[in-house]
Amino acid sequence: MAATNNSFLHGSDYVIGIDIGGTHFRIGAVDRTGNQIIPPVREKSSLLFNKDNPVQVIIEYISSYIDTENTKSGTLRGICLGLPGTVNRYKTTVISCPNLPGFSHMDLATPLSEYFHIPVVVEHDVILLLSYDMQEYQLQGKDCIIALYVGTGLGNALYIHGKFLDGKNGVSGELGHIPVAGKTDPCPCGNTGCLELYSAGKRLEYIHSHYMAGIEFSDIFDHYKEYNVLSEFVDFIAIATATEINILDPDCILLSGGIINMKNFPFDDLCCRIRKYARKPYPEQNLEFIRGKVDPFAGVYGAGIYMWKKLSP
Numbered sequence: 001m002a003a004t005n006n007s008f009l010h011g012s013d014y015v016i017g018i019d020i021g022g023t024h025f026r027i028g029a030v031d032r033t034g035n036q037i038i039p040p041v042r043e044k045s046s047l048l049f050n051k052d053n054p055v056q057v058i059i060e061y062i063s064s065y066i067d068t069e070n071t072k073s074g075t076l077r078g079i080c081l082g083l084p085g086t087v088n089r090y091k092t093t094v095i096s097c098p099n100l101p102g103f104s105h106m107d108l109a110t111p112l113s114e115y116f117h118i119p120v121v122v123e124h125d126v127i128l129l130l131s132y133d134m135q136e137y138q139l140q141g142k143d144c145i146i147a148l149y150v151g152t153g154l155g156n157a158l159y160i161h162g163k164f165l166d167g168k169n170g171v172s173g174e175l176g177h178i179p180v181a182g183k184t185d186p187c188p189c190g191n192t193g194c195l196e197l198y199s200a201g202k203r204l205e206y207i208h209s210h211y212m213a214g215i216e217f218s219d220i221f222d223h224y225k226e227y228n229v230l231s232e233f234v235d236f237i238a239i240a241t242a243t244e245i246n247i248l249d250p251d252c253i254l255l256s257g258g259i260i261n262m263k264n265f266p267f268d269d270l271c272c273r274i275r276k277y278a279r280k281p282y283p284e285q286n287l288e289f290i291r292g293k294v295d296p297f298a299g300v301y302g303a304g305i306y307m308w309k310k311l312s313p
Contacts, residue, residue, distance in 0.1 A: 012037055012074045015311070016062055017303030018081040019125060021045060022099035022152065026297055027065055030304030034135070037070045040297045045100065054102055055111050062116070078118050080307035081108055082125035082299050084153065089170030091121045098188035099152070121310055125299055126155035126173070127164050131309075132302030133254055133292050134159065142251040146244050147292075148175070149257035150237060152201040156244070175240055176200065199236035201259060207233060221264040234270050242277030249283045256292025267291055 012031040019026040025048050028040030048057050058081075066076060085097030085104070092109035113120040130147045134140055142159070149155035154176030158165040165172045176196030183193030197203060207229050208217050215223060224230050241253065253274075259265065271289050278284035295301070 013077050014071065014074055015077050015304050015307040016066070016079045017128075017300040017307065018058070018062075018079065019128070019297075019299030019303065020081060020083050020100065020103070021125070021299075022084060024296075025049075025061075026300050027061065028297060028300035028304065029066065029071060030301060030308075031074075032308055034301070034305065037074065038065065038068055040300050041065070042296065049100065049102060054106070055108060058108070059112065059115050062112075076116065076118055078307045078311050079112055079116065079120045080128070080303035080310075081112075081120070081122050082128040082303050083122065084125050084155075086171040086174070087122050087124050089166050089168070091123055091170075094122060095169075095171065096189065119307075119311065121307060123303070123306065124157070124173070126157040128299050128302035128306055129155070129256070130157040130159060130164070130254070130302070131306040132295075132298045133256065133290075135305055137254070137290055137292075139252065139254075139290075144248055144250040145252055145254060146241075146248060146250045147254040147256070148237070148241055149292075150200055150255070150259040151257040154196040154200045154237075154240060155257065158244075158248070160248070175244055178240070178243070195236065195240050199233065199240055203233060203236075204259060218263060221262055221266060224264065224266050224269075234266060235273055238270055238273035239277055241274050245274065245283055245287065246277075246279045252288040252290055254290045254292050256294065258294060260291065261294045 014029045014031045014037050017028050017030055023045055025043045025045045026040060028036060029038040031037055051057060083094055083097055083103060084099055086095040088095055093107045094103045097103040108122045109120040126149050129149055139145055143161060145159040147157045156173040156175035158173050177189055177194045179193045180195055180198060185197050186192050187194035187197055208220060211227060211229055212220060275284050275287060278287060
């Protein structure tokens with residue numbers, strides 16, 4: 001993402017990108033060329049959304065954020081918000097958001113659009129991350145891309161035949177909520193035995209506290225070959241990825257997120273395990289893996305990229 005250049009960007013049309021996570025709220029302003037016109041900022045979600053009316057909090061924060069010299073002579077063209085939950089196909093309403101339950105069943109787009117008099121879109125955060133990564137890794141010409149973002153949860157985004165896959169209800173790509181046979185652990189989504197419970201951050205925290213408490217969490221994968229439970233953890237990620245590969249036969253597989261980018265994470269072993277479970281001879285023989293990097297503001301920039309495409313004729 002290009003750096004801010006105030007002399008060039010003063011007066012530019014811009015959109016607001018917002019990434020609302022269970023831990024942090026991030027916001028930025030992006031012009032048509034992908035430049036920041038105000039440096040993005042980050043706040044604690046718990047401090048902002050400990051009130052009864054999160055919509056009013058967002059309105060007030062946006063209003064304060066854009067009240068700068070860089071934006072006063074420009075025009076706000078749209079707002080895009082990403083959340084870690086399911087969103088309806090009309091991109092207006094959060095259906096379910098287990099890590100931020102106050103947003104579940106909430107129409108965010110309508111009141112913001114009415115207040116700012118511009119288009120507002122609400123989207124699943126992983127779609128916005130993939131929007132950013134597609135530009136970062138020049139993947140726009142690919143016909144089928146699958147992306148897994150392994151962090152607190154198992155995020156999944158799909159780009160097929162020139163568009164992001166929504167599904168009938170807008171909730172496609174919930175790979176982390178495929179049930180695992182024989183597992184009955186409760187999932188925040190309301191089901192039991194979901195794949196995400198065994199292949200993402202919560203499981204890694206459990207492994208650390210129950211098997212590796214004497215080791216710094218950031219150093220877990222230094223001991224990958226010593227603990228079978230870590231091998232099993234990576235295997236679950238591989239099974240999830242290969243399941244989707246065998247269904248969709250993608251052009252490329254983007255693997256990213258905080259877990260994938262931990263120190264000494266066994267990325268090569270993960271790719272080998274995915275190949276093991278992939279259908280033979282194809283797609284196994286020509287799988288293309290891309291290891292994404294973590295940018296704390298990727299969701300904000302991705303929201304800007306996504307919104308400008310929505311506004312394009």
